[in-house]
Amino acid sequence: MGPLAGLRIVEFAAIGPGPMAAMLFADLGASVLRVDQINPSGLGIALPARFALTTRGRPAVAVDLKHPDGLALAIDLTAKADALIEGYRPGTMERLGLGPQVVLGRNPRLVYGRMTGWGQTGPLAQAAGHDLNYLALTGALAAIGRAGEKPVPPLNLIADYGGGALYLAFGMACAMIEAKRSGRGQVVDAAMTDGVASLMTAMYGLYAMGFHRLERGTNLLDSGSAIYDAYECADGRYIAIAPIEFKFRAVLFERLGLPSTADDGAELRGKLEALFKTRSRDDWCRLLEGTDACFAPVLTMAEAPLHPHNVARATFIEIDGVVQPAPAPRFDRTPAGRPVPPQAVGVGCRSALADWGIAAERIEALFAAGALGAEVQH
Secondary structure (H helix, E strand, O other): OOOOOOOEEEEEOOOOHHHHHHHHHHHOOOEEEEEEOOOOOOOOOOOOHHHOHHHOOOOEEEEOOOOHHHHHHHHHHHHOOOEEEEOOOOOHHHHHOOOHHHHHHHOOOOEEEEEEOOOOOOOOOOOOOOHHHHHHHHOOHHHOOOOOOOOOOOOOHHHHHHHHHHHHHHHHHHHHHHHHHHOOOEEEEEEHHHHHHHHOHHHHHHHHOOOOOOOOOOOOOOOOOOOOEEEEOOOOOEEEEOOOOHHHHHHHHHHHOOOOOOOOOHHHHHHHHHHHOOOOHHHHHHHHOOOOOOEEEOOOOOOHHHOHHHHHOOOEEEEOOEEEEOOOOOOOOOOOOOOOOOOOOOEOHHHHHHHOOOOHHHHHHHHHHOOEOOOEOO
């Protein structure tokens, strides 16, 4: 199922954007095999397998990459793959004996996807960091927040998953398309700083023309505008309005009983704050939702899966009792199947390796040598 059926990817277990990119490939039909460590450390927050949602859709085998037999297995797996994903600090894969020169020597068509925060080169390449640091370096963090207040961390959506996972997956997809033409793989150096900077392209254009000020909370899209913000309702919940264009603003003002000539500014903000507090969020939904007023209720993660629009599109699904986002985007001819629930490392290890063409005798020898972690039952 899915447009990527038949594609094979080896994922070397890491945190954050690497697993997210691998999930995107698996969601859309690629056969992804996750190679984990026998005694993992430093891999982020430990979660029970069923809640580690970005590991869904693929089996994980524990391999001792420092054992010569484990290393040989990993190299053989990459020789059977279309692509590889790794998210270690620069130089780690080379020290393990799995650097691009080695694996591309065995499989010249392989696309070697590398995910880091700072990139493979540059003065910060070897420094530790997380989403917030990468946002800070690109100008994105300084632009997010309200006037007179400190920058606001926007979860870890922008660097980890936007500038990281999505750019890694896109870059690898581009390289795999090119490899089909040329017969040659290549290294994809996906840095979260590069990805976030790319996401900021439009903002840098607005800044260059003098339309976007450096002061937070003073611009159209950063809460500086009264018609692009969230407002509290009578029940303490919130709604969001965003009628940037005047034709949409006219719809909002008409339904709110405001003059169509109302200027965007402090006076309008005060009127909107007072007005929206006179009714509950549900009341405002009945009046404004589905119109061209550019309106939506601000839903919590508990509420979002229950909204009629999300229900109608099956935007969220339930797997193994856990509500989670469905695969995206949608394909009309090769739709994605229902993802396999996340599995603990080692579940189905023998069958997973067999699916990749590893002989049963070799698998048993790897177990006996300690190069493979014990198989785990469901």
